[in-house]
Amino acid sequence: MLPIVLYNGRRHWTAPTDLADLIDTAPAGLDAYRPSLRYLLIDAGAYADADLAAQRNLAAALFRLENSRGPEPVREVLTALTDWLSDPEQAELRRSFVLWLRQAFLRTRLPTVQFPELGNMEEIRIMLTDRVLDRTQQWKQEGLQEGLHSERRMLRRLIRRRFGEGVEVQSTPLLERIVQPEVFEDLGEALFDCADDRAWLARLTAAVGGNG
Incomplete structure (x- = not known):
C-alpha cells in the first residue's frame, strides 16, 4: 500500500x-x-512549467493545465494531447480529457464565457485560438480571483484551527480586503508566530492597512 x-x-x-x-x-x-x-x-x-513541458507525460500535461495562467500554455498542451491521444485505443481517455476540460477546467477559468458543445480537444484548441485570444486579460484576472479565493479559504481554515471559530469570523471581512497574493503568504507564516488571537488580529489589521 x-x-x-x-x-x-x-x-x-x-x-x-x-x-x-x-x-x-x-x-x-x-x-x-x-x-x-x-x-x-x-x-x-511545485513543478516548473519548463520541466513539465519537457516530459511526454499525461500527468505532466494535466499539471500544466491546472497551473496555467493564460490561454497560450493551454493551447500548447492541447496540441500535444491531440497528438499523443490520436490512436483509436486512446478513445476513452480522449473522452475523459474532453469532459474534464469542458465541464470543469474551462468553466472554472472562464465562467462568464458561453462555450458551444465541444466534441474533441482539437475543437477546444481552435476555439481558444479564435474566441479567447482577446480575453487573455480576463483569463488572468479571473485566475487571480480564483487564486485569492483559495488563499482566503485556506487561511480561514488555519485561523479556525489555531484560534477558534470566533476569531475566524472576525478575520473574514479583513481577509476580503486583501487583493495581493504575497500578503497571504506573509500572513500564513505570521499566523503561527502570533502568541494569541489578539496578536493575530493586530497583525492582520496591520496587513490590511498596508494592503490598502
Whole structure:
C-alpha cells in the first residue's frame, strides 16, 4: 500500500508528510505506540512549467493545465494531447480529457464565457485560438480571483484551527480586503508566530492597512 496525496492548490503544501509529526510527544514509554504514517506528496504547483513541458507525460500535461495562467500554455498542451491521444485505443481517455476540460477546467477559468458543445480537444484548441485570444486579460484576472479565493479559504481554515471559530469570523471581512497574493503568504507564516488571537488580529489589521 502506497499512500499518496495529490495536491493542486495555489499555495505550496506546507503540512508535515508524516502523521507522527502532527501528534504531541507521548509520555515516556509510550513513544512506540504513537501512530506513524508517511505519505508520498505530489504538489502539482511545485513543478516548473519548463520541466513539465519537457516530459511526454499525461500527468505532466494535466499539471500544466491546472497551473496555467493564460490561454497560450493551454493551447500548447492541447496540441500535444491531440497528438499523443490520436490512436483509436486512446478513445476513452480522449473522452475523459474532453469532459474534464469542458465541464470543469474551462468553466472554472472562464465562467462568464458561453462555450458551444465541444466534441474533441482539437475543437477546444481552435476555439481558444479564435474566441479567447482577446480575453487573455480576463483569463488572468479571473485566475487571480480564483487564486485569492483559495488563499482566503485556506487561511480561514488555519485561523479556525489555531484560534477558534470566533476569531475566524472576525478575520473574514479583513481577509476580503486583501487583493495581493504575497500578503497571504506573509500572513500564513505570521499566523503561527502570533502568541494569541489578539496578536493575530493586530497583525492582520496591520496587513490590511498596508494592503490598502
